[in-house]
Amino acid sequence: MKNTVRHVVILGGGTAGWISAAMLVQFLGADTRISLVESSRIGTIGVGEATIPTIKTLNSSLDLGEQHFIRQVDATFKLGIQFEGWGGKDSLYMHTFGEVGKDQSFCPFHHYVLRARLAGKDVDLWDYSLNYQAARRHLFAPVRSGPDMPAMDYAYHFDAALYANYLRDYAVSKGVERIDAVVESVRTDPESGHVTQLHLDNDDTLGGDLFIDCSGFRALLIEQTLGVKFIDWDHWLPCDRAVAVQSGKLASLPPYTRSIAHPGGWQWQIPLQSRTGNGLVYSSREYSDDQARAILESGIDGDATTDYNLIRFRVGVRERPWHKNVVAVGLSGGFLEPLESTSIHLVHSALLRLIWCFPHQGISRFEVDEFNRQVRHEWAQIRDFIIAHYHLNNRDDSELWRHCASMELSHELAHKISLYRETGKLLRECEALFGIPSWLQVLEGQGVRPGECHPIAAATALEEVDDMLARLRQSISRPIGAMPSHAQFIGMLA
Ligand code: FAD
DSSP: OTTOOOEEEEEOOSHHHHHHHHHHHHHHGGGSEEEEEEOTTTOOOOOOOBOOTHHHHHHHHTTOOHHHHHHHTTOEEEOEEEEESSSSTTOEEEEESSOOSOOBTTBOTHHHHHHHHHTTOOOOGGGGOHHHHHHHTTBOOOOOOBTTBOOOOOEEEOOHHHHHHHHHHHHHHTTOEEEEOOEEEEEEOTTTOOEEEEEETTSOEEEOSEEEEOOGGGOIIIIIITOOOEEEOTTTOOOOEEEEEEEEOOSSOOSSEEEEEETTEEEEEEEOSSEEEEEEEEOTTTOOHHHHHHHHHHHSSSOBOSOOEEEEOOOEEESOSEETTEEEOGGGTEEOOGGGOOHHHHHHHHHHHHHHTOOTTOOOHHHHHHHHHHHHHHHHHHHHHHHHHHHSOOOOSSHHHHHHHHSOOOHHHHHHHHHHHHHOOOOOOTTOSSOHHHHHHHHHHTTOOOSOOOHHHHTSOHHHHHHHHHHHHHHHHHHHHHOOBHHHHHHHHO
């Protein structure tokens, strides 16, 4: 068949390129030739250190042992993200990955919290999160869930360059051909418009049947060659730049990312075993690059150990991430600011979809359309989750926050917030990445207080609710009392 895929060419060897190579070689096996071109002269973006729990699924699908991985990539454990100053200037809350409380038959847990509150009690949602109780004390050890024990979940922080190298060694050992060269030009078929060959600076050419564009913000194939449009979301997410720098390791290793709001953006702090990743995401309408750098410099713990890396970006997604025989994965496919650390997950999920739709027998319009529809849907859901953090703010200290508080939301997001505010109800969208505990913590943390609880919870006697809450607090206190510090736990693995 004309378009049968026997040779996949990946352009780019950042996190996206090497995740793509590792997953494709693992799932397609020896029948499909896989080549990856990267350029040590061009380099990678050099950020992307915080993840969400799906990273564990990715690693285990590649049979990567956790202990080995932790040692190789300078990793630490991540129980959630601490948001500082997001709801209002002095607010502080955590979006943790675990369960919050335990759902009772037919009724989500948080309705019992609302029930108690509506009866005048002062109940803190995070008293029922094992993740939070461990995180705030800088403790870590996995705990099994049970009838009175909320499930714990975690992700990792790691050195993005080491992770890409780790996957490179994995993929190359399984047969991926690696070429270090600059792609100077791209040839397309005049009839079909498909990419046929990459011309390299070493005078070689590389032909292929399917091309994965992992060339980062350059988007060499999907945009520069095929001209696929970019859908801009800057009217919802006004930050368009970041400055990043590394510093020494933190004295006590927090098992969470910090996200600290500033008038013109927000700052991240990502603790690794041997160093700390820092950055400021900001709007160029609020800060000049020099101002941003100065704000970051005064906000980091200790001294900078690297140069300051300035990054410009556009927030949005490709109209058609898969077009003709090019699939854009990673930064070439789109970008959502790293507030919820979702980019590496989006690379993983794009590859899963590509593997499910893999065009062994030739590229079909139906598979391409389905891939594109699902990618756009997933991105829009995550986009709305990020927007909720910005929109639900009580800050009045800059045009950025005022704009975000008053901006018009997508219908889906406006509906979700109103439903929660009016009724306390949160329902998970089919296959949405962020489920009820995530939305609950962010809406609560950003100050939304529902006026009602579910009738099942409302009909439960207050004493019964009190007993249930006390039982949960007691169950959580047991493993917390015996848990090693995060640093001790890492020490046991290293
Ligand atoms: P890059 O790393 O830019 O790699 C591009 C590759 O293409 C390189 O190997 C380069 O050599 C190659 N290339 C380009 N042009 C050519 C050419 N002509 N010839 C040959 N090779 C070429 N994600 C998260 O999941 N968590 C985070 O905490 C996070 N934080 C971020 C913070 C910021 C400020 C930014 C901007 C992004 C962040 N991300 C984060 C996203 C994450 O960094 C990326 O999704 C991830 O690194 C993938 O990048 P990439 O591989 O697509 O591109």
